[in-house]
Amino acid sequence: MRKLGEVRTRRLEVKDAKFVLDGKERVFFSAELHYFRVNPSEWEDRVIKIKDAGFDSVSSYVPWFWHEYEEGRFDFSGVTDPRRNLIGFLQLLEKYDLGLIFKPGPYIMSELKNEGLPFWIYNAVPQAIARTIDGKQHPTRVFSYLHPDYLRFVERWYKNVAEIIRAFNNVWLVQIDNEVGMLQWITTHGDYNEDTIQKFRNYLEEKGLVECVYELNNWSYGKVFSHRLVIEYHLFIRQYYKEYLETLKRYLEESGIDLPVIVNIHGFDMVEYAKRGKRYPIGVSQLYSYGVSENVLLSGDYYIGNVVHENFSDLAIANAIMYAVQNRNQPLFSAEFQSGFQLDKPKLLPSTLELTSLQCVGNGMNGINYYMFVGGINPEGSALMGSYHDWQAPISLNGELRRGYFVLKNLIAKVRQFEPDIAKANPVFDTYFGFIPEYYSTEHFKEHGIDVSDLEFKRDVSIFDGVIRGLKLLNYNFGGINLSNTASVLDPSSVKSLWVFSYKRMPLRIQKALVDYVKHGGKLVIFPEIPVEDESGNECRVLMDVLEIDGITKFGWNMVQAFNIEINAFHVDVYKLSGKHTAFAYNEDSEICGFVKEIGKGKVVVLGFGLELEREYKLDIVRRVCELLNIERNFEVECQDFVDVYVRKSDNKCFIFVNNYDDYDKDAIVSVNGQRVKVKSKARSGEIIPIDLD
Secondary structure (H helix, E strand, O other), rough: OOOOOOOOOEEEEEOOOEEEEOOOEOOOEEEEHHHHOOOHHHHHHHHHHHHHOOOOOEEOOOHHHHOOOEEOOOOOOOOOHHOHHHHHHHHHHOOOEEEEEEEOOOOOOOEHHHHHOOOOOOHHHHEEOOOOOOOOOOOOOOOOOOOHEEEEEEHHHHHHHHHHHHHHOEEEEEEEEEOOHHHHHHHOOOOOOOOHHHHHHHHHHHHOHHHHHHHHOOOOOOOOOHHHHHHHHHHHHHHHHHHHHHHHHHHHHHHOOOOOEEEEEEEEEOOOOOOOOOOOHHHHHHHHOOOOOOOOEEEEEOOOEEEOOEEEEEEEEHHHHHHHHOOOOOEEEEEEEEEOOOOOOOOOOOHHHHHHHHHHHOEEEEEEEEEEEEOEEOOOOOOOOEEEEEOOOOOOOOOOOHHHHHHHHHHHHHHOOOOOOOHOOOOOOOOEEOOHHHHOOOOOOOOHHHOHHHHHHHHHHHHOOOOOHHHHHHOOOOEEHHHHHOOOOOOOOOOOOOEEOOOEEEOOOHHHHHHHHHHHHOOEEEEEOOEEEEEOOOEOOOHHHHHOEEEEEEOOOOOEEOOOOEEEOOOOEEEEEOOOEEEEEOOOOOOOOEEEEEEEOOEEEOOOOOOOOOOOHHHHHOOOOHOOOOOOOOOOEEEOOOEEEEEOOOOEEEEEEEOOOOOOEEEEEEEEOOOOEEEEOOEEEEEEEEEEEO
């Protein structure tokens, strides 16, 4: 243990979208081990097993309730309980040359009561607990994050943990809080504490929104907001979350901690055999605005259940969204990458651990923390779901090595063979997905009596079960563009083609940005409808006018002929057009619902119908659009069945990642840069194939 103020000699840095450890670019692997859930006599056994598997680091929550066990009384050395000996745990990690991802909350979730907050704090500052729209105490008792009475205790907690961080050279990353906004979202109850409402009022006044200020001044508990005020509340609460995260980072900096900080994003859900990520963009929309800050790593909770043909594309979409919102200096990273699950349902297949890892590394991910890697027992009186916290972890709560342990050990060794060349190589994208966070800023509409089910259905099906999934089934790899921040990134010379889910409402600035993009040479695919309003519901014809659409008639379910392929569509826009265009899709009455139009130097394809790939023959629609716009892949795949392929390239190296999600072997040929590579893709496994480009 170093003395306070001593120079840090070893650190993990983030440079040029890479993790750099001791000056070397790495694919960074970490394992989640909660020291407070494992008997200290067994710590060394678990650490040795983690080290032996090839990991760089351990990750652990540092629970506030556990270390400030009484108000103002702290224990980090195990005086009151050996499992509180955080200092001893860090010394053990130093002994085995392992780093630590240090996660002090305040909120840590992790199936703990109070989400990890001390029991005494609720009596200390009850006025800081969030209120529902009816004025009742929030059902989760979540605190108003920026309430000064709450922050006073948080600041003291951070000052104490900072003492520990400063004393060791193997704390490499710090996660500030965990899943901010998740409790408010999943309960559909926002924060209407008097302090939060005053901050909302200040926000509206600063924006000069006189009518909104008037409405809020006349609002009282039990009333709902108007549609306009609900929109502003969603914008405000995202700024509020950002300010909270900024405050936590500032507390660390004021205590002398300059390490990269992690902002962890929630969203994967369900308990099915194969889970989905359809709601993950909600969490992204809540927290992404802080991701552009320096020394900040946005991270996704990736819990896909068992990866299969039907859900693998959700990971690719989640990765594209993260590329869209994170700062350009950060690598793609997951601080909670599923290696277990809190229940024994679904039972995780060990093959899933290899497949999801290789899929994401192939897609550009340079850092993975496996959660949970080690099972344990909850401290007495702390558990939400009982004492056992086994989590199907690769190392069980009794220290048993399960099959998943050996799968991940082999996976890390497979990646290490080619390190640091893989770390230097960047993912190759053939096209881009345009992410509009406003379409996912919807979590509090329902509590104000506003129905957003139509938007929720169309966005989920169109993106995760339709057009964007279709790109991956055709083996197009796509990056992501945040269309709410288009000024510096929406450039046709680098983003040659762009796929955008569009609803009847779209922010005016985004409509204008898309028009400029096309006029300057961009290729745009927009689906399943053309916006007719701006974000506030006012008539807005920017895209309609440039497309020379004189009128739109909207239908529900309908049959469509697109490229002479008959499909059932869950939504149809019928267009009355003027000017020059080429139609390729018609409804049952032979009215146009899909067309292509040249605008300036670019081209727009309008898919005015809802495409769901519940029957994969419909994939030909996406294929034809790619052909229409001459969107080419950076590689070609020859295989009787589908294999999932990703490519990473550096100046002189290329790595091909091939995943087979089915339970039988496949023979494939992948062609890259004029080289044809034969691949024997084994059942439920992935391959890494290096190619020299010299």
